Amino acid sequence: MKYYIGVDLGDKKNSVCVLDKNGTILIESTFENTPEAFREFLKPYKNSAVAIEASTHSLWINKLLVGLGIKVYIANPRKTALISQNNMKTDKVDARLLARLVRSDPELLYPVTTKDMSTQKDLTLIKSRDSLVKARGDLIRHLRGVIKPFGLRFPDDVTPDNIHEKGKEIFEKENFPAYKVLLDAIKALTSKIKVLDKQVASLINKKYPEAKNLQTINGVGPITSLTFVLLMG
Template sequence: MREQQNNRHDRTTIGLDLGDRRHRFCALDKEGQVMEEGTLGNTRECLSELSCRYGGALIVMEAGCHSPWISRYLEQLGCEVVVSNPRKTRAIYQHERKSDRRDALMLARIARMEPALLYPVRHGSEQAQQDLLRIKLRDSLVRARVGVINSLRFTLKSLGYIIANPSTERFHKVIEGQIPEPVGRVIAPSVRALEELSLQIKLLDREIIALARSKYADTAWLEQIPGVGPLTALYFVLKIQDPARFDRVRDVGAFIGLCPRRNQSGENDPQLRISKRGDAYLRRLLVSAAQYILGPFGPPSALRQYGLALAAGGTPRAKKRAVVAVARKLAVLLLTLWKNKSAYQAFPGHNGEKLRTPDLERLRCIA
């Protein structure tokens, strides 16, 4: 530990406050004194010049839009890079005299003292980032399609036409036979846009399935669970990256933000809501899978029995808590299957038989 601290103090530390056009930087020498501070352009040439001027420096930045490619580029140039979690650096974002110059200085000073205080974020490879963007772009198209459908429903409702409730993929086909021709000409541009959106989403679905089969074969272990499709499995694998990154598989729940927050002091330890940290889209995918598991079409399993037992009260609050609890245990189960390369068992340890009520607590063995 002391040797690592001495290594940090024997080299230059640079705080880099990232921006869209220009970055603010602050370089500290071995004694912790400011050597140089200024701005540089958001280009690879400017970053390369900075790394050449301070070869082998420790460069720290906050996670953001530009941090993935900048951190990878600086690491290729021989620098050690720390990407800070901006939610954890309260000394920076709650400073009474916050500025880009002070942010860069604070990043450099904290990194020189102890990088663990910055709660470093691990970015994936460039290829993994591109594959993740493919899934996120699909989600943006799905949201756009929902927006167009809602606008069409509202428009037609104001004219006295109530449309049936078909699936979103078939909405543009069903709507044509339920409205007169003059109204159809008015909404024709939106219907064409909806048809194109559905086509592009279908093509992206095929690409995502092919990508999971060809490049990420480990997704097959995750898809064993009913309710977990190729999209959820692939996104989970791309976000976790390495199944051995957690010391305990249960830590994946906190990584995704499905564990309760805590504010314990003395004898006061209130029960709080989940933290909602981490990737919101991954959390939404797991919650959707949990809703299927607890829904009317979910096959019998220990996970389903556990969730139904939590929702036995029948209140909306109990049902929501059950869905979140099942989503958290589902994340742990996904990581366990991926890490151990094991087959999915609906009722682990019971040879396919349903769990008895006293045995529900044994479900914790997989979480």
């Protein structure tokens, strides 16, 4: 390789350090975190190895750089102790260290592989469902909490599916404000979660039969099995 490049990824702007084959710093700079900016910056550095850290942006950046014919190393941020424990940690320093590591020994980056775009998109289904479940759980816990100071509690048989009706009985009787909005929100979230559950089942049937096989194990359902296949497959 003629050039060794470390890029410390930011959400909007990246810090970059370029070394030559002798380890001399040629340039330290910043550029926008966009495909266009990446292409423009890397134009003079075709014969290069680039090190980035695994992040929410590393998937599309890896695809872009590989398409440009550049060797990409995605560093495992949990393993690169040299970077994470650096007392002088700044974006500029991180970029410089990434460049030096990829030049001296790429294995020190503990490089990880990225999942393909299709798998990553399928994972968003699981993550989106998780977000809805968390939001619903937060609302239910809130409702449980607001009635406790009044010596009230939901019946033991309350579930996300029936809390709208059972909760309504309690809140109407005690004339609590805002309860209807919260119960309606829980009901709406439950409905949307069921929509995503159907999409999960459809995805398993169409693309991931191995996830269906995992469901023969006691206690393993569609969500768990698909998550396992997507993360470990």
